[in-house]
Amino acid sequence: MTAPGPLLLGLDVGTYSSKGVLVTPDGDIVAQHVVAHEMSMPAAGHVEQDADAVWWADTQSLIRSLLQDVDPARVAGVACSAIGPTLLALDAEGRPLRPGILYGVDTRAGRQIDALNAELGEDAIFRHSQMALTSQAVGPKIRWLREHEPGVWARTRTLTTASSYLVYRLTGRHVMDHHTGAHFMPLYEPRTQQWSDTYRRSVLGDRDLDLLPELAWSDEKAGEVSAEASRLTGLRPGTPVAVGTVDALAEAISVGATGPGDLMLMYGSTTFFVLVQPSPTPDPRVWSVGGAFPGQVNLAAGMGTTGSLTRWLVDEFAREVPTEQAYDALFTEAADLPPGADGLLMLPYFSGERTPINDPQARGVIAGLRLSHTRAHLFRAALEGVGFGIRHNLETFADLGAQIRRVVAVGGGTKGRHWLQIVSDITGVAQEMTRVTLGASYGDAFLAGRAAGLLAHEDLQTWMKPQAPVLPDAQRKAAYDRLYPLYRELYTATRPVVHQLPA
Template structure:
């Protein structure tokens, strides 16, 4: 075992690391749990120093210690995104990181920038409409609302590029993440739209662009002392966690589509050419010259976690067992899973969760199954939007939620789709290790470590009940939206200052 590859991913609820051999064999794994902060309705933040950097240094030290003296040939880091980390010139955060689309604070800036540049022109140049997933409006929000922090800001990062900078000292952003910094990146030119970027970023320098696996620097002496990595270890650019996970799962050809069962739900499919879509996200891909089409729900596993806490921390396995005893349709109980607003397809920061049909005879098993079914209905809605270019040839399910056979079965039953489950479910950190190996030249660019374990197939006996309830699901959001918006506004008004 002469050389190893290190991949680290910073997810919404935890950070994970993996040491792998160049042929994809896993030598060691490690994880650190953490939490995001929700200081106000619509806000989602993380202390980049105390959470992300501490997680990375801790994981790196542990895994280097378990390397049996083998050389770490390369390191690559992914993270939730796209995020906004405002930093001083020496890469010290000036405020907590503003998270991806679940942070919806920049509503006014989204509207203002859309008016400023024109909705059609934004869609044409960026491949998607401005939404809470875009970094540009959040940069503008920070300029307008936090002048003291802005005055200290010299550079801006996403989660992975912040870590790359701390490891190597380089100010670099991968193309995929940059293509979600709308309206600052031109999807067709695969470069910064400098006119718009200079206006939005208020004169802050733009990071150099690189592809996700590309080696952009080496571990500095200071970073080596903190991480245990050898000084001079090559560092790849990294990327957003969902795309690193798709890469790890073998989403490498047009027609492949990843469904990620995480704290949020995410969808990534490969495109041959960029496609402009007002409710989906066209991005640059992980590999040079590629494109992807993506979508995301604001809550998924975080909703089941909330329910588990709500019922007193009952073991997850117990809740799943109780939910499995409830028939399809949860005996007339339906849940809209918009507990943190919603991204695709509504892009509604004031959407809220709705539990419809609740009666005194329903128990926690009904609620838990209704949550699974609500997420599944949302998944079906997104899959149908992604079908515009034809249904995907292969749907690959990844993420921690795939460890729940009930959840994956419900999604297949509701959507009518087969799902291939990879044998290796470590996730984005495994994709990071693969990217590191490609970046340093140990592996050919087309190397694919993914192997399929089994396939989940729809149960045809549930089709009629779920098709009927899906129509109700589609009607429930517009029917309740005015009332839910009123309640969301009340939540905002009653927030302590």
């Protein structure tokens, strides 16, 4: 039994697992729990998850597990984050009509992107949305749904996202945070921070904007736990629930990356970047979106396949041992190899690529293979390929004048620090870390405290407990400086061939 006092509940649904945590208002962890799940790939470029069987089922399981030895009356607030931006269509009863369509790893809407650009003009869309249409944008996926599944579209009464669906199941209210709303482009207008009718017909046809949830900030109160949600989860009715957000933004909060110039670098199933800015610096290669708190803006970016790539390698080359042991073995084997993996170079575009090339047709490429190469070489080449991709994104931020004061790393890929060292050596950038590396669920707990009225923004810094940073090695950086131009050239050289390969 824990010491008496209020507790804050943070819940995060990720690509391959969901995590929950109970935290005191001082940031001390009382309990945590993890539930594993999978994602579905029913067709080439289609990546989905079932909203009830995965998102909501995991949420219920996490809550019940965390409340086993805790009086529900002690839970002062709840906040959820989830993979996003996703697209979920609900009927008039609030029930999912089909599996949720995932974020930028789902590349099904390429033709809809082309059609919207042709109809509306790329420059006009960029001026309106402060972003270019990419596989991360939800608007083209809504149009895909309207064109390809007319029966589902006819029954659709709400278009939402994963974190907002969890809030709906807990409170009965449809509400979405501004960070996620910006990715529902071109239906969101950053200047007014409201849904916009300007391009509604091109996306929604003859339907109205009332299909979309109410907009609010991540730390605002969305509502209270309903009687039905209480019955299903064990939470006390009336418990405050925060608006919440996508997992990446909650990850940034979890490590205190909330001040101007703070860059969160998330090592998850994908790699995500969130830079807090005093004012926006829009660029078609990356994403300019709202922040977690009122008045904040973020410059964001995301790669398509990073942790998912290491998971694929583990599944294919070390399936004879448990997953965690396999990861440990491959990281150890790869750490003994020199920079460049003995002549192996990999493009980590196994699910297309998001920023900065924004090419949904990109593919993974492994160059330089010899019979002497082992699974350790492939694993190290994957880690380095992701590192080169991170460098490409950081250079893009620098190109458009974004100021980075510090880089804070978070996510499952930070375990053991091997990957972080490779990335720091490739980029020449130091990476800070905090001792609590739970990730998004820990950030959600802070949002829960905000929604419950227990915490102020400045209280977040008292939660942070820094550990020694990861510093670049000059000698290894010199080796990577010689390889980085080859990485960039490999994409340019193979792009024409890859784009002609069958899906």
